[in-house]
Amino acid sequence: MINQQLSSLFQPIAIGDMRLKNRIVMAPMGTGLTSGDGSVTEQLIEYHAERARGGVGLIVVEPVCVDYPTGALLPKGLRLDGERYITGLGNLARAVKAAGANVSLQLGHGGRYSRSQFTGGQPVAPSPIPSRYTKEMPRELTTGEVEAIIEKFAQAAKIAQEAGFDGVELMGSTGYLISQFLSSVTNKRSDRFGGDTRSRATFVVEIIESIRRKVGASFPVCLKFSVDDYLPEGNTIEDSQIVARRAEAAGVSMLHAWAGWHESPIAMLPMSVARGAFVPLAQAVKAVAQVPVIAVGRINDALLAAQIVAEGKADLVAMGRALLADPHLPAKAAQGNLDDIRMCIACCRCFDDVTPSRSKGQSEPAIVCSLNAELGREWQRRTVPAKRAKNVLVVGGGPAGMEAARVSAARGHRVTLWEEQNRLGGTLSLASTPPHKEEINNIARYLGHQMQKLGVKLEMGKKVTAQAVSDGNFDEVIVAAGALPLIPAAPGAQSVRAVTANDVLAGETVGERVVVIGGGMVGSETAEFLASKGKKVTIVEMLDKIALDLGPTTRWVTVKRIRESDIEILTGTRFVEFADSGVVVQKEGLNQVLEADTVVMATGMRANTELADALKGKVRNLHVIGDCLEPRRILEAIHEGWEVGCTI
Numbered sequence: 001m002i003n004q005q006l007s008s009l010f011q012p013i014a015i016g017d018m019r020l021k022n023r024i025v026m027a028p029m030g031t032g033l034t035s036g037d038g039s040v041t042e043q044l045i046e047y048h049a050e051r052a053r054g055g056v057g058l059i060v061v062e063p064v065c066v067d068y069p070t071g072a073l074l075p076k077g078l079r080l081d082g083e084r085y086i087t088g089l090g091n092l093a094r095a096v097k098a099a100g101a102n103v104s105l106q107l108g109h110g111g112r113y114s115r116s117q118f119t120g121g122q123p124v125a126p127s128p129i130p131s132r133y134t135k136e137m138p139r140e141l142t143t144g145e146v147e148a149i150i151e152k153f154a155q156a157a158k159i160a161q162e163a164g165f166d167g168v169e170l171m172g173s174t175g176y177l178i179s180q181f182l183s184s185v186t187n188k189r190s191d192r193f194g195g196d197t198r199s200r201a202t203f204v205v206e207i208i209e210s211i212r213r214k215v216g217a218s219f220p221v222c223l224k225f226s227v228d229d230y231l232p233e234g235n236t237i238e239d240s241q242i243v244a245r246r247a248e249a250a251g252v253s254m255l256h257a258w259a260g261w262h263e264s265p266i267a268m269l270p271m272s273v274a275r276g277a278f279v280p281l282a283q284a285v286k287a288v289a290q291v292p293v294i295a296v297g298r299i300n301d302a303l304l305a306a307q308i309v310a311e312g313k314a315d316l317v318a319m320g321r322a323l324l325a326d327p328h329l330p331a332k333a334a335q336g337n338l339d340d341i342r343m344c345i346a347c348c349r350c351f352d353d354v355t356p357s358r359s360k361g362q363s364e365p366a367i368v369c370s371l372n373a374e375l376g377r378e379w380q381r382r383t384v385p386a387k388r389a390k391n392v393l394v395v396g397g398g399p400a401g402m403e404a405a406r407v408s409a410a411r412g413h414r415v416t417l418w419e420e421q422n423r424l425g426g427t428l429s430l431a432s433t434p435p436h437k438e439e440i441n442n443i444a445r446y447l448g449h450q451m452q453k454l455g456v457k458l459e460m461g462k463k464v465t466a467q468a469v470s471d472g473n474f475d476e477v478i479v480a481a482g483a484l485p486l487i488p489a490a491p492g493a494q495s496v497r498a499v500t501a502n503d504v505l506a507g508e509t510v511g512e513r514v515v516v517i518g519g520g521m522v523g524s525e526t527a528e529f530l531a532s533k534g535k536k537v538t539i540v541e542m543l544d545k546i547a548l549d550l551g552p553t554t555r556w557v558t559v560k561r562i563r564e565s566d567i568e569i570l571t572g573t574r575f576v577e578f579a580d581s582g583v584v585v586q587k588e589g590l591n592q593v594l595e596a597d598t599v600v601m602a603t604g605m606r607a608n609t610e611l612a613d614a615l616k617g618k619v620r621n622l623h624v625i626g627d628c629l630e631p632r633r634i635l636e637a638i639h640e641g642w643e644v645g646c647t648i
Contacts, residue, residue, distance in 0.1 A: 003336040005303060008310035009317070010334055015292055016220040016253050018102050018166045020316075022057040023309050024330045025256075027296055027320035028106040028169070028224075029350070030062050030074050032366040033376055038068065038079030040088030043366075045095045046379035051323050052099030055330030059101050060222075060318075061092065063108030063171045066156040067149055069119040071109035071177065080107070080156045086163045093164035104167040104222065105160045107153055111177030112138035112186070113262070126181050126203075127188040133175065133262045143191045146203065149177075154210035157221070167220030167253070170207060175261030178204050179226055182243060185234045197239045201246045208250040222294070223247050224256035227281035230264035237281065241288045248291055256294040256318065257282040267557040271346035272436035273298050282314040294318050300325075300344040300439075302333035324350055324369045327378075339449045342371055345439040349635050350375075352551030370635035371443065373403075373642035382646040386411045390475035392648065393418065395464050395611060398426025400626025400637035401480030402447035407645025408478075409454035416457040416474075418464050424448050426482050427627075430505040431634075434525035435532050443634065466614035476648045477619045479612045480641065483605035483627035490601075491577040498578070501526040501602035511597020512536060515583050517575045519546035523602030524562060530600075531567050538568040538594055540575055540585050570594075605631035621648070 002010050010022045033044040048059055064080035065072050079085055089105070096103040112125035115134055123131075124145070125138035141149070157168045172178035180186040181203035187194050193203050204223065211221055227240040235243075244255055259278040260268050267273050275298050282295035295314035299305055305317040322329055326342040333341065349370045369375040374383070389412050394405045397419035409415045423429065425444035432440035451458065469477055485500040499508050501522050512535060516527045519541030527537045539546060539562075546562070546569060547555050562569065576584040582596035605627065612624045625640040 002334055006306045006333055006336070009302065009306040011309075013292065013315065016167070016218040018058075018220045020057040020102055021100075022055070022330060022334075023316045024055075024057050024305065025294055025296075025316050025318040026051055026056045026059040026101075026323050027318040028060040028062045028171075029320050029324070029367070030077060031376065032074075032076070034076050034078050036076050038065065038077060039085055040078070040092050043376065043379055045092050047376060048092060048103070049095045049099045050378040051327040052096045052101035052103075054323070054326075054328035055334060056101050056323060057330070058104060058166075058316075059096055060104045060106050060169050061165075063106040064089075064156065065109065066107050066152045067109050070114065070121060070124055071111065071149075072114050072119050073108050073110045073176065075118045080105070080159055081152065083159060086159055089160070089165070090163040093166075097164070097166075102166045104169050104220065105165045106169040106171050106224070107156050107160070108171035109149060109153075109177040111180045112136070113176050125177070126186055126193065129186050129188070131263070140189075143193070146193055150203070150206050150210050153207045154214050157211040158214040161215050161219055167222060168211070169222040169224055169256065170204065172204055172223050172225035173256075173258040174226060175263060178207070179229075179261060182225065182239075183229055183231070183235050185229065185231050197235070197242045198246065201243045204243070205246050205250045208247060208252050212251040217251070220253040221251065222254035222256055223252050224258055224294075226260055227257045227285060228259055230260045230266045237284045241284060244285050244289050248289055252291060254292050254294060254316075255285050255289055256296065257285045257314070258296055268297065269346065269348050269351060270436075270554045270557050271439040272557055272561075273346070275299065275301060276304050276308065279308055279313050282308075286312070286314060292316060296320070298346065300346065302329065302338060302341065321346065321350055321369075324367070324375055325371045327372075339446075340453075342446050343439075343442040345371065345442050347439075347634065348551055348553035349633075351553045368635065370633070371638060373639040383407060383410060386413055386648075389413055390648065391473075392416070392476045392478065393469060393472055393474040394478045394480060395469065396426065396480035396482055396626070396628070397421070397424040397458075397460075398480060398482050398626060398637065399428060399443055399447070399634055400641040401426070401478065402444070402451060403638045403641030404478045404480060404625060404645045405456045406447055406450045406454065407642050408476075408648060409451065409456050411645065413476075413648065415451075415454075416459065416472075417451065418459050418462045420462060420464060422461045424458075424460075427502070428634075430502055433505040434529040437525065443638075464611060466611060466618060469611075469615060470618045474619065476621045476623065477615065478623045478625060478644055478648075479615065479628060480626040480637075481608045481611050481628040483631040484608050485601065486604040486606040487601050488575075488603055496578055496580075496582055496596055496599055498599045498601060501600055504600055505529065510535065510600070513582075513595060513597045514538070514600060515540060515594050515596040515598075516600045516602055517583070518602035518604070519543070519569070519571065520549045520602065520604070521547055523600075524550075524558060526600060526602055527567050528558075528562060528565070531565050536566070538570060538596075540573050540583075540594070541569070541571045542574050544571050546571060607631060623648070
């Protein structure tokens with residue numbers, strides 16, 4: 001029986017020849033799971049099949065290049081510029097459908113976003129306008145070349161149909177070629193493909209019409225497009241409503257409403273973006289369209305997704321990263337098991353670990369998820385029942401320890417977890433304290449529920465000693481004792497109060513004037529937290545930039561917020577010593593005193609190795625994971641917890 005609040009999400013819907021069992025769409029995302037020649041791999045097939053088994057209604061497979069190499073989107077992205085790719089794509093389509101979902105294929109062309117580093121030639125575009133994203137000048141396409149690309153889109157759609165896909169989606173979003181034709185920023189043409197909004201839509205309209213001639217009237221064709229470019233003088237919502245009407249008249253079956261370009265000066269992906277922030281764009285399209293409309297963007301909550309559909313803001317909801325974190329989100333929601341859903345935290349590691357390859361021309365790494373270590377490794381089937389149930393002790397209730405306990409218990413081991421604090425999560429509660437970091441709370445909530453459900457014996461507030469561990473006679477001991485603040489030697493008169501960033505985030509009182517020593521992720525986020533409390537804050541950072549340990553998808557947003565705040569930033573500046581009224585710092589060889597009531601030390605962490613060192617040689621099987629092995633981020637902690645849980 002489906003929860004009444006979720007019922008709207010699980011109503012079937014017919015789109016042309018395709019009948020979806022629910023309103024949940026898996027958004028297309030580049031994965032790096034393809035082969036070097038752009039063909040399908042077994043790894044890619046199993047990645048999609050797992051999400052089909054998880055109950056999603058429609059999977060839109062990542063974009064395929066219809067015009068290789070000129071229009072390549074990624075160094076080793078999927079290709080569909082010839083019939084040689086039909087076998088692999090057909091295997092993918094059959095696997096997804098056999099696993100219970102419908103499947104569509106996104107068709108794309110990079111245009112000026114295709115990099116010469118991996119295409120071997122100058123990028124092409126509607127007009128010769130350089131890209132801020134790639135820093136390259138494209139060549140203007142001739143009218144004949146544009147017409148040839150239209151035919152290539154149509155041929156690719158026909159091949160997709162022959163391969164067994166239930167539909168195709170046109171990649172008209174995020175600044176790629178179709179976007180470039182639609183936008184006044186990048187389209188200054190004087191032929192029929194340029195001009196006013198209606199004329200700039202001619203390219204995508206003719207693609208749709210050409211596809212229709214090849215695939216028939218009832219084969220679903222979706223257009224995903226940026227409803228608001230968020231660019232100076234770019235397309236507005238009103239422009240996109242004109243595009244939507246033209247696309248529908250040309251025969252499009254569905255409209256997928258996304259936001260912005262890679263060059264847009266607004267955040268679209270990090271956890272600082274509100275859940276469902278771009279649903280109003282879908283609403284605006286739905287106001288003028290008769291075909292179904294898909295909402296997408298920062299939707300990681302099944303209840304929110306259901307609300308969007310129930311309130312008529314969209315007909316379907318697309319989720320991308322949410323289905324990376326938990327491929328079985330739809331099935332769990334359908335069963336009402338919302339506490340069992342591993343919710344995406346929008347940390348953007350999935351984007352960060354792929355994005356650098358786009359600028360460096362390197363082989364694209366496989367996609368990863370901070371919370372789901374099985375992502376991209378579904379075919380390995382590592383989380384299987386243990387051959388023999390063992391008594392397992394996990395020391396530490398942070399993300400590494402909780403994940404190790406979860407996986408070990410799921411495999412049938414008898415697991416005990418000892419935690420010195422009276423709460424689970426380790427430093428997760430501190431990490432979730434700064435502004436815009438609330439999604440971090442999803443991790444401890446999910447893992448705590450799973451451990452309880454799997455019967456992990458929790459002993460909280462327990463002082464752990466090496467003797468207590470060895471006396472327990474456990475078969476396997478997993479130490480995940482975390483890390484401790486690294487505090488450099490601080491000479492000088494300490495009349496000023498000094499605390500750590502952890503102390504501040506845990507609730508320690510500070511004065512009105514605060515100097516934060518260290519401008520990495522922790523220092524920057526702690527400074528934001530203090531500024532939000534009305535404190536006068538200065539960041540002191542030795543390097544030339546702050547927050548360099550943040551991923552590229554999140555870093556620019558964080559730095560932009562800090563620079564637009566009242567926080568003072570001193571880069572290339574070294575902490576020297578404490579002074580009577582604050583701290584002495586040095587920049588370009590000159591010392592100066594920064595007055596402060598409180599100094600916050602955010603100078604890094606060191607592994608807490610005390611227990612692990614004391615246990616060496618005293619227990620049968622010792623495993624050290626997480627920050628007590630080496631301080632890093634959430635992904636590394638959870639992945640190591642998963643790995644040891646699968647191994648013992």
